[in-house]
Amino acid sequence: MSDAAIVWFRTDLRLHDNEALARAVDTHDEVLPVYCFDPREFDTTMFELRKTGPYRTRFLVESVRDLKRSFREHGGDLLVRRGLPEELLPGLANEYGAETVYYQTTPSTEERAVESAVIDGLDQRGVDHHRVWGKTLYHIDDLPVEIDRIDDTFTPWRKTVENEATVRETFEKPAPNDLAVTLFEGDSEPDPTAIPTPLESDDTERAPDDRAVLDFEGGETAGLQRLDEYVWEGDHLREYKATRNGLLGPDYSSKFSPWLALGCLSPRRVHETVERYEHERVANESTYWLVFELLWRDYMTFQFEKHGAAFFTPTGIRGVEKNWRRDETAFERWAAGETGIPFVDANMRELNRTGYMSNRGRQNVASFLADVLELDWRLGAAYFESRLVDYDVCSNWGNWAYQAGVGNDSRDGYFHVLGQGKRYDSDAEYIRRWLPALGGLPADACHEPWQLSDGQQEMYGVELGEEYPEPMVDVEAVYERLAK
Structure with a gap:
């Protein structure tokens, strides 16, 4: 066995079934686990939206803290730093005398660019690197066909994989005595929860909303x-x-x-x-x-x-040309849950106040932005990137492209948000939870409050344009046009 290795943790914040960690422990006498808070992940997107919002930041911090605590319980530690990985990791390898850095790859453009920069820095110092694949259920090397030949339609691909591939066994969690590591003086804090905050001014302490479906605790x-x-x-x-x-x-x-x-x-x-x-x-x-x-x-x-990067273009992987609009006011009303369409607004307000939204909700609000408002779908994807506690670059951007008609298995149709709301929230309980101004309305009126007369609005104690906004578009007329 050789002496020392670094395990660079990224989106694999666990001890169980972690190939990078298992390989390092099996091959080296000493292993130094490292996590880097990359400031670029807390910068802004191409649309000047914050990349990582408060709920996702909090979940990340909790997850890193939990991993650090787990290492300490196993007699080791997790070294947490704030800075650019391509600068930190080669330096740490040199300081600790590590001959190899192990890490799990992430198949997206920005993440791969960081990997390349880290590898360049390691190569310059003569440090080896070992990349593993660990994000998916099926390993990339076990797919029946090469990546560049996989079908761009889900169902044929799924059937082929189910019939011709198998899921690998999980890696065992390393034993406690395998995770001991010696840190430099001053590196190890007495408080196992003590880690650098991702930003100088951090807003991860967001008060939980008691209407949230679940208290998502990271780790x-x-x-x-x-x-x-x-x-x-x-x-x-x-x-x-x-x-x-x-x-x-x-x-x-x-x-x-x-x-x-x-x-x-x-x-x-x-x-x-x-x-x-x-x-x-x-x-x-x-x-x-x-x-x-x-x-x-x-x-x-x-x-x-x-x-790769084709997923971030307006035309997507299919090269579909559409006349996407840019309307800052319309986007801001959608993002704030102020469209005047209750099923859309309830979902957006849940997202804004909890960092989560159901899959059914995501499909509907995406369809409303792309199909009804005809706004650039990438604005919606970038907003989700900032807000979602479960943001995954591939799932998020891939599903938005799908809904916008420029991705895999893309829809030729749309989600009728009025019909969807009545189907999946027939008693309007969900709408009432997130739009308390409509709490006194009967179910049908909750879904379409613009149908209320002035007298009915007065009777139910809600005035459109005051307690709740007027609809920003004639959504029924839009659907009549889309149906032609």
Whole structure:
């Protein structure tokens, strides 16, 4: 065995099923785990929106803190620094005498650019580097066809993978005595939660909203607990497919996505849990459907590996030309949940106040922005990037491109937000929760308050344009035009 190695943690903030960590521990006498808060991740997007908003920042900080605590419980530590990885990692390798840096790759343009810069810095110092693939359920090397030949339509790809590939076994969590590390004097803090904040002025302490569907706590510990609670304690997996389009409550869907996004939870660990559940309790369409959703996540990741930066262009991977509008006022009303269309506004306000929105909500607000308002879909994707606690670059941008008609399996149609609201929130309970100004209205009026006469508005105590905005567009007329 050789002496020392660095494990650079990125979106793999866990000890379980972590190939980079396992390889380093198996090969080296001493391992130094490192996490870098890259200031560029807290800068702005191409649309001058903050890349990482408060809820995602808080979840990230909690996840790093939890990982540091786990290392300490195992007799080691996680070195946390704020700065550019391409500057920090080569310097740390030199200071600690590390001969190799292990890390998990991320298939997106900015993240790959950082990887390249880190590799250049390591090469200049003669430090080796070892890249692993660990984000997806199926390993990239096990796909039936090469990345540049995978189908751009999901269903054929899914069937091929299910028939011709297998999921690898998870990596064991290293034993406690394998994670001991010697830090320089002053590197180790007595408080295991003490880590640098991502920004000089940090706003991660956002008061929780008691209307949130779940208190998303970052970290591997919370992720594994959520997996256990949802599958075993609550026994919700058996009904997942029937309930996954819900809008209220913690258990209508698994809500594993925030922990998957930061790698606090391994998709292979989820898969193993589903298989054990199917063996010990029940195997049905719902248990399959959770794995199906992991496959969709895989697919978007592999599509980014194939198409790269094309996903960030207005025309997407299909080169579809559309006349996207730029209207700052319209975008701001959409973002603030002030469109005057209650189902859209309720979802946007939930996002703004909790960092989360249901999948059904995401589809509808995306369709409203792209199909009804005809705004540049990338504005919506960038806004989600800032706000979502479960932001994943591939899933977010891939699904927005899909909805805008420029991505994979792209829709030729649209989501009719009025019909969708009435179908999935028929009693308007969700709308009333997030739009209290409409709380006194009957269900039908909650969905279309502009239909109320002046007398009815007075009777119910809501005046459009005052307590709740007038609709910014004649949405019914838009849908009549789109249906032609």
